[in-house]
Amino acid sequence: MAILEAENICKTFGRTDVLKSIDLSLEKGQVLSVIGSSGSGKTTLLRCLNFLERPDKGVIRVNGETLFDAEDPSGLSEAAIRRKRLHFGLVFQSFNLFPQYTAMENVMLARKLLAAEQPDFKTRKKEILGEIEEQAKKLLDQMGLTNRRDNYPHQLSGGQCQRVAIARALALQPDILCFDEPTSALDPELTGEVLKVIKELADQNMTMIIVTHEMSFARDVADHVIFMDDGVIVEQGDPREVFGSPKEERTRQFLLRY
Amino acid sequence: MSLILEQMPVVIGALNTGFLQTLKLFLVTLLGAFPLGLVIAFGSMSAFRPLSLVTKLVVWVVRGTPLMIQLLIIYYFPGLVLDNPIWGGGEAGRFLAASTAFIINYACYFSEIYRGGIQGVPAGQEEAGLVLGMTKSQIFWRVKLLQMIKRIVPPMSNEIITLVKDTALARIIALQEIIFAGQSFLKGSHGISGAIWPLFFTAFYYLVFNGVLTLLLGQLEKKLDYFR
Numbered sequence: 001m002a003i004l005e006a007e008n009i010c011k012t013f014g015r016t017d018v019l020k021s022i023d024l025s026l027e028k029g030q031v032l033s034v035i036g037s038s039g040s041g042k043t044t045l046l047r048c049l050n051f052l053e054r055p056d057k058g059v060i061r062v063n064g065e066t067l068f069d070a071e072d073p074s075g076l077s078e079a080a081i082r083r084k085r086l087h088f089g090l091v092f093q094s095f096n097l098f099p100q101y102t103a104m105e106n107v108m109l110a111r112k113l114l115a116a117e118q119p120d121f122k123t124r125k126k127e128i129l130g131e132i133e134e135q136a137k138k139l140l141d142q143m144g145l146t147n148r149r150d151n152y153p154h155q156l157s158g159g160q161c162q163r164v165a166i167a168r169a170l171a172l173q174p175d176i177l178c179f180d181e182p183t184s185a186l187d188p189e190l191t192g193e194v195l196k197v198i199k200e201l202a203d204q205n206m207t208m209i210i211v212t213h214e215m216s217f218a219r220d221v222a223d224h225v226i227f228m229d230d231g232v233i234v235e236q237g238d239p240r241e242v243f244g245s246p247k248e249e250r251t252r253q254f255l256l257r258y
Numbered sequence: 259m260s261l262i263l264e265q266m267p268v269v270i271g272a273l274n275t276g277f278l279q280t281l282k283l284f285l286v287t288l289l290g291a292f293p294l295g296l297v298i299a300f301g302s303m304s305a306f307r308p309l310s311l312v313t314k315l316v317v318w319v320v321r322g323t324p325l326m327i328q329l330l331i332i333y334y335f336p337g338l339v340l341d342n343p344i345w346g347g348g349e350a351g352r353f354l355a356a357s358t359a360f361i362i363n364y365a366c367y368f369s370e371i372y373r374g375g376i377q378g379v380p381a382g383q384e385e386a387g388l389v390l391g392m393t394k395s396q397i398f399w400r401v402k403l404l405q406m407i408k409r410i411v412p413p414m415s416n417e418i419i420t421l422v423k424d425t426a427l428a429r430i431i432a433l434q435e436i437i438f439a440g441q442s443f444l445k446g447s448h449g450i451s452g453a454i455w456p457l458f459f460t461a462f463y464y465l466v467f468n469g470v471l472t473l474l475l476g477q478l479e480k481k482l483d484y485f486r
Contacts, residue, residue, distance in 0.1 A: 052385055
């Protein structure tokens with residue numbers, strides 16, 4: 001069964017149709033790359049999945065559970081959306097780390113806040129906080145940031161910041177981790193270190209949706225590629241086919257620029 | 259010279275009394291204007307258009323006219339026009355009127371500083387908090403507040419230093435603050451008249467007080483320097 005199913009997602013900003021009936025589905029452990037020029041709706045699609053935008057139409061299901069149905073606005077209270085969001089993680093183009101917290105604190109903050117809501121938090125406080133700290137250390141180790149735990153974001157390079165942001169998203173153990181152009185704000189020499197950790201996550205069968213302009217990376221890491229243009233999915237399929245022998249003229253034109 | 263030394267205890271005593279009134283007006287203004295400014299800031303940022311328009315109009319009028327005129331109007335208007343001298347006579351009434359005028363005036367300035375601080379935090383901070391499952395109030399208290407304070411401290415410091423000197427304006431409604439006290443020895447008081455030197459002392463009080471404030475505010479700014 002597909003871990004994620006989105007049907008007929010439509011989103012309009014003012015008079016602009018940003019998403020025009022997007023359908024997609026994703027299997028557990030798969031990596032989906034979304035490519036397309038700026039303004040094609042890729043980022044809006046990710047934002048809809050993460051409840052940062054509300055689609056005007058459509059249904060979103062994760063593990064068979066309907067998280068969002070535009071026809072049925074019940075269950076969209078702030079508390080309900082909060083819980084549903086946790087199925088997804090999102091890594092931003094501009095990192096959006098919290099500047100007043102160290103790398104460790106950035107990774108731990110959300111989990112600590114969630115843990116404090118558990119009924120047994122008071123009795124097991126020490127144990128729970130210990131677990132959270134252990135997990136954060138492990139994640140930063142995994143990101144190659146063992147020596148950077150106590151640094152503040154402004155003391156880190158862009159690539160290091162983005163790796164902290166990835167650790168922060170992973171801390172909540174999302175079912176699906178989304179990346180919104182994770183290397184677009186980085187100097188070329190720093191993109192490699194971020195792509196490397198994403199590749200490692202793919203090797204560990206993390207389910208991911210990656211919006212990216214790094215074509216060779218998309219081709220290399222993805223199980224499935226979607227090419228979007230003007231709010232629609234123009235072409236999708238196996239990366240070798242989409243990149244190797246695109247069927248649509250628009251895809252061909254787009255790929256020629258890379 | 260020996261005359262000055264002789265007069266010194268009297269003058270210092272009077273200046274201390276005046277400075278206490280200055281200090282009281284300063285503290286009461288801050289205490290009132292800090293929260294009122296926040297209310298005005300939220301009013302001017304409200305999505306409800308009429309509220310934000312009215313708030314912006316008030317801020318425009320208050321910032322666009324001299325504090326001295328506001329003081330005079332607030333002090334005299336109830337008694338002269340409404341036949342209802344709500345402030346009462348005496349020093350206590352003048353202090354109440356002065357505090358009211360200062361709080362309203364400074365709250366309007368503070369509101370603009372707050373607004374800048376609140377809107378200066380990038381939208382990405384809130385979005386990052388949301389996708390991490392935080393509530394809006396958690397995001398405000400745990401993520402945004404400190405970033406706002408960091409942005410607010412430098413412009414706020416300027417306003418606070420200005421307020422110290424602005425308290426002198428309350429002299430226009432005869433509030434007996436420190437300049438009133440210093441100047442009285444020019445006109446004649448406690449058997450001393452034609453003495454200019456108490457005014458230099460008066461200036462010195464301001465200088466020392468502002469020096470202390472500058473140090474404290476500078477330290478606060480430095481404390482928040484650990485992040486960017």
